[in-house]
Each structure stands twice: as structure tokens, then as C-alpha cells.
Amino acid sequence: MEIVLLGTAAAEAWPAPFCRCDACQEARRRGGKSIRTRSGALIDSSVKVDFGPDTSSQMQREGRDLWAVTTLIFTHGHDDHFTPAELQYRKPMFVAGDLPATLHVYGSAEVMDALRAAYVDAEEIGAEFHAPLTPLAPVVTSDGTEILPLPATHVPGTLLLRLTRNGKSVFYGHDTGEIPEETVRALSGSPLDLAIFDCTYGATDHESVVHMGLAAVVRTIERLRKVGAVTDKTRLMGTHISHHSGLLHEPLEERLRPHGIDLAYDGLTIILE
Secondary structure (H helix, E strand, O other): OOEEEEEEEOOOEEOOOOOHHEEEEEHHHHHHHHOOOEEEEOOOEEEOOOOOOOOOHHHHOOOOOOOOOOEEEEEOOOOOEEHHHHHHHHHHOOOOOOOOOEEEOOOOHHHHHHHHHOOOHHHHHOEEOOOOOOOOOOEEEEOOOOEEEEEEEOOOOOOEEEEEEOOEEEEEEEEEEEEEOHHHHHOOOOOOOOEEOOOOOOOOOOOOOOOOEEEHHHHHHHHHOOOOOOOOOOEEEEEEEEEHOOOHHHHHHHHHHHHHHEEEEOEEEEEOO
């Protein structure tokens, strides 16, 4: 399984466009891994997780396209993850030559209602809008991806995801505060190959109900380790980083490393074999 983390920032990106704090100014100066766009991922070129406002530029940066994507899964309806207007560019008037295959779209009831409000006819964009995902009820997509939607501690309609393909399992664990106990139970006994966690506040002491920092991530990992979801073979990853965390990529990477947690960056490609 190939997972490309296309974007790894919180909602305002980093540097934030209207901000001149030290962290944003230093990111502008340094560039590289300290430049973060809004969160999203691409799996095996066929599964897209979230479709935020930076998606087109991310694909251009990576030298890729979305032509082969047949499954789109939304975690929630915040506009750094959910920009349905961008899907209009699947229409024939914007595509030269062969059209991509049908796009199968999944999300919570709140997300699917918003999609249907934007596109009364899904065929207009070459898509099929599926029944809303229900927490803890697994769904297998047409391309063989098993989606286990999981409760989050965030806004209503937010889902965490366990995605399983070709015998490999990924926990896509943001946006959320410390995860609910029912999510821990649902993950118990099934070892994860990769676990990606919300680390919005970096290594700061800030505590939030709806996002995590390093301390909360460490507590969450230990909860998952106790139920066998995280093992010594699980790769651990922090992402969804806000400029309010203060530490740019390299110093934050150093703070996460002693806990066995890697720090994501835009364009990071992970191969699970």
C-alpha cells in the first residue's frame, strides 16, 4: 500500500496567509518541510481522503493527477477538508479526452447532505454518492477498500477511519481530540500497520477538546497499545500541525522522535509492504 500525505497542516495552513508570527515568518524563510498545506491523502492512486482547497496545487507539486481515483472519503465537513465546488472540474467541459471512471463518494450524513445540496445530480460530476457512513459499521468499496468509520472528538459528523487494503491497515486519526473509548474498543485486537494522529498543537502544553498535541497523542498511543491495535511494528505518525505550535519541522521532529513518532510533511510517501 502506498500512502501519500499530500497536506499536513491545520485549517489555516502554515505559513498562515494573514499571519506574521515568528513561526510563519521563519517558515517562509526556510521553505522545505516547514511549508504545510491543508490536510489530505492519496492511497494507491485510487483512494482520496478528503478534498480540500489545496488539492489541485498538491497534485501539481507531486507531478500526479486524480484521474485514477475511484473512491473519495470525507472525514468531515470543515472547509479545509471539504470543498465540494472543486469536484465540478470532473465535468466534461474541464476534461480533455477520456473521462475518469465513476467517483464513489463516502462520508457522514452531514457531509453527504452538503454534497447533495451542491450537486442535486451526482452524475453531473461523474460521481455516485453512497449512503452515509455510520460509525462502527464497515463498508467495502468497489475497489476493495474496507472503511471502518470511527467516532471522533470533534464537530458533529466527523469520522476517523481505519482503512484496509490488500491486508494492510491504516488508522487515519484526525481531526480529533483524544479519541472516544468506543473507537479504542473498535480498534482492539487488530494490529495497525500505520497510525496517523492529530498533533495540531505540536509539543506545546495547550490542551483542546477537539485537537491534540504531543502529550495527548502519547496517551492515545498507549491506550491503543493496551488493546493490541498499536504494536512494535506499527509506524506512528503525527500530522495536522498548526503554526500555533511554534516549532518548525526539524525541531518538532526532534521532540516526537523519543516517543517513536515520526512527523509528517507535505508529500511524504509511505510504502507498507
